[in-house]
Amino acid sequence: MPELPEVETVRTGLTPWVVGRRLHTVEVRHPRAIRRHVPGATHFADVLAGRTITDVRRRGKYLWLPLDSGDAIIGHLGMSGQLLIQPGEAPDETHLRVRFGFDDDGPELRFIDQRTFGGLSVSSGGAELPSEIAHIARDPLDPLFDDREFAARLRRRRTEIKRALLDQSLISGVGNIYADEALWRAKLHGARPTDALTGPAVARLLGHVRDVLSAAIKEGGTSFDALYVNVNGESGYFDRALNVYGQEGLPCARCGTAVRRESFMNRSSFSCPRCQPRPR
DNA sequence: CTCTCCTCCTGATCGC
DNA sequence: TGCGATCAGGAGGAGA
Numbered sequence: 001m002p003e004l005p006e007v008e009t010v011r012t013g014l015t016p017w018v019v020g021r022r023l024h025t026v027e028v029r030h031p032r033a034i035r036r037h038v039p040g041a042t043h044f045a046d047v048l049a050g051r052t053i054t055d056v057r058r059r060g061k062y063l064w065l066p067l068d069s070g071d072a073i074i075g076h077l078g079m080s081g082q083l084l085i086q087p088g089e090a091p092d093e094t095h096l097r098v099r100f101g102f103d104d105d106g107p108e109l110r111f112i113d114q115r116t117f118g119g120l121s122v123s124s125g126g127a128e129l130p131s132e133i134a135h136i137a138r139d140p141l142d143p144l145f146d147d148r149e150f151a152a153r154l155r156r157r158r159t160e161i162k163r164a165l166l167d168q169s170l171i172s173g174v175g176n177i178y179a180d181e182a183l184w185r186a187k188l189h190g191a192r193p194t195d196a197l198t199g200p201a202v203a204r205l206l207g208h209v210r211d212v213l214s215a216a217i218k219e220g221g222t223s224f225d226a227l228y229v230n231v232n233g234e235s236g237y238f239d240r241a242l243n244v245y246g247q248e249g250l251p252c253a254r255c256g257t258a259v260r261r262e263s264f265m266n267r268s269s270f271s272c273p274r275c276q277p278r279p280r
Numbered sequence: 281c282t283c284t285c286c287t288c289c290t291g292a293t294c295g296c
Numbered sequence: 297t298g299c300g301a302t303c304a305g306g307a308g309g310a311g312a
Contacts, residue, residue: 001305032289036308061306079305080290095290115289117306159283168307176305224304225292265285267305 002077004139004173005216006228006236007061010083013231014109015056017085018065022052022103033097033111035076035119036132047122048073048100059129060136060172066127074130078117080227084110114227139173140210151202154194161197162190162269165209174209177222177245180270182209184244189276190269215241244270 002010026045028034034041052068063083065073075083084093085107093112098120100109111120123130138145150171154164164170165179174182183190185208188201197205216222221236224246229235239246243253248261252272262269 003306076306078289078307113289114291115304117289157282163283166306227304265305267303 001079001175001177001222001224002081002228003061003175003178003222004141004213005178005219005238006221007058007063007077007173008217009221009230009236010077011056011058011063014063014083014085017107017231018053018109019055020052021106022050023048023100024103025049025101027099027101028097029092029099030097030116032116033113033119035121037121044120044122047071054127059133060139060168061175062133062136064123064126064130064133070125070127072123072126072130073120074123074126074132075111075120076118078113078115078119080115081111081113081118082227082229083231084112084229084233085231086110136168137170137172139213140171140206141173141213145171147203147206150206151199154202155197157194159194160190161188161192161194161205162264164194165190171209173213176267176269177242178209178212178216180245181212181243184271184276185212187275189271189278190264192279244272246270 026048028041028045031041034044037044053065054068055066057064057066061076063075088101088108093110095112095114096110097113098111102108123132153170157164162179162183165174182205186205188205216238219236219238219241220230221228222238223229223235224239244259247259247270249258251257252259252275255272255274257272257274259270260273
């Protein structure tokens with residue numbers, strides 16, 4: 001499940017393989033992989049031919065690849081999207097959606113996506129920051145992330161802290177796994193109302209969010225199954241360091257109490273009943 | 281404007 | 297063995 005550490009691992013992995021290379025043929029194998037690209041899949045392929053990729057950038061869980069034309073390829077991995085560097089002769093993956101061939105006949109870039117929640121598009125003039133993702137907030141590892149502004153906006157909200165952490169327009173890059181892990185580290189239950197959090201509590205939580213994201217990047221992200229891998233097809237190792245996510249019934253590493261699972265927005269939240277008491 | 285919730289999708293797994 | 301139900305969940309957009 002790609003969140004910031006997984007997308008960042010893909011970004012850094014991709015950079016040396018694609019920057020400076022000129023696209024030759026782009027083949028769209030599944031039209032649904034081209035998302036919110038109004039002119040359609042054929043236009044997507046045509047407009048990219050002959051363009052050179054100049055960088056690989058990220059905002060939250062979105063990637064974009066600026067082009068020498070001033071446009072950019074936007075990509076989101078969704079639940080199961082992968083960007084792989086593969087030799088052109090490698091057999092087609094089962095869920096191969098798009099393949100990018102280059103002028104130099106070197107390894108190609110492939111977009112593979114089982115559940116098709118991910119997708120690609122071209123942003124016209126979006127090399128600096130595509131307008132399509134301008135509503136996504138900076139992530140907490142971004143040097144320009146504004147802690148004070150975040151705290152102020154958070155306390156203005158009338159919602160719960162976990163919902164706020166998952167709101168990409170408030171803070172980006174955090175998904176279900178790292179939200180649960182950061183809340184456990186901060187000893188906060190996800191249902192805590194945001195407007196009652198003190199300034200120091202928000203600062204502590206932000207510190208834990210940063211710590212868990214940074215630690216996960218060091219491990220190459222979290223892989224539960226073959227759905228998330230880096231650009232060379234390798235798994236990340238942060239699943240070994242998870243304290244609550246997916247650990248229902250196992251003892252809390254701090255106090256030994258069995259980790260609980262609760263339903264939340266049609267999915268699951270994991271927490272320690274003792275360290276993270278539910279607000280009354 | 282703000283907030284909540286539904287929907288998109290496929291494959292693994294489980295119970296009958 | 298087979299088949300239906302359930303779960304996984306990011307993000308946009310509908311609806312309140």
